[in-house]
Amino acid sequence: MGSSNDEIVFYTHPQSRGRVVRWMLEEIGQPYRVEVMGYGQSMKSPEYLAINPMGKVPAIVHRGVVVTETAAICAYLADAVPAAGLAPALADPLRGSYLRWLFFVAGPVEAAVTARALGQEPPPEKAGFVGYGSYEATIGLLEQIAAKASPWLLGERFSAADVYVGSQILFGLTFKTLPPQPGFLAYAQRLGEREAFKRAAAADDALVAQPAG
Missing domain, CATH: 3.40.30.10 (Glutaredoxin)
Structure with a gap:
């Protein structure tokens, strides 16, 4: 190694x-x-x-x-x-939004989706105990973010936030942990057209297809 x-x-x-x-x-x-x-x-x-x-x-x-x-x-x-x-510089005003959406998806979105999948969402009166509040509020905001991407989260500039946030949306649509909202679907289609995405998916799919042994 x-x-x-x-x-x-x-x-x-x-x-x-x-x-x-x-x-x-x-x-x-x-x-x-x-x-x-x-x-x-x-x-x-x-x-x-x-x-x-x-x-x-x-x-x-x-x-x-x-x-x-x-x-x-x-x-x-x-x-x-x-x-x-793929990342705004420290002095770039876009750096704040870039970090915001990376952490939003790594924290509240991941937690909300996992809780929903495991049937462990808190009752409404206990929503304040979890960082995401509720699945509906968290995923509603995520859909707003995707719908406003024009074409990417930082406007015309593709960034690492699109890779990470976009991957969570692509996975969510594939495994049905996210609803097929129009904002998600349009954003996912644009992501899937990137050449780097296609190369990466092909490489991993080839590994999956290899026989065990």
């Missing part, structure tokens, strides 16, 4: 959130090395736990730095490769 200092090493499984990071890697246009991890023994091996003690994918190692958590990896890569133009 060693690497040269500037090499991006990408730990993933083709049927995981690693698909989001694969798309991000294709968007930044830098070479990367893929380490496919198996669920169970491979992800729980001492060697991999030294990289991610959670024993999960995705993770990357770059310049001696380990980054886990899908949204964090997307944000890190955008900043690490500024030439790709």
